[in-house]
Amino acid sequence: MTIPYVSDTPRVLAFSTIIDNQYQQITVVDPDYKAIAVYRVSLADGKIYFCSQRQIRGDLQLVQFNVDSDALPTEIQSLYQNDRR
Numbered sequence: 001m002t003i004p005y006v007s008d009t010p011r012v013l014a015f016s017t018i019i020d021n022q023y024q025q026i027t028v029v030d031p032d033y034k035a036i037a038v039y040r041v042s043l044a045d046g047k048i049y050f051c052s053q054r055q056i057r058g059d060l061q062l063v064q065f066n067v068d069s070d071a072l073p074t075e076i077q078s079l080y081q082n083d084r085r
Contacts, residue, residue, distance in 0.1 A: 018043075025051075034060065 013029040023040040030036075034057035040049045058077040 023049075 011030075011032060013031070015027045015029075017025050019025050019040070022043055024043060026039045026041065028037045028039070033055065035053065035055045037053040038051040040051055041047070042049070054073050058073060062076070
């Protein structure tokens, strides 16, 4: 179950879900910076693990992108720049 949380200020969105009854995964989205971050909190000991972060501005600018890929943000930006040409 995903539980969205919207803060008052600054404007960020947070989504929480339980993964395999081992972790609480928290996804934080900052619409102003066009960025996303993912954390996992161990249900066993409460430790917080920072999993990933990236700006998604380039992702949102693409005309199309529909592949199973581990593309890095710089590669996404390159695709966007090629789409504009």
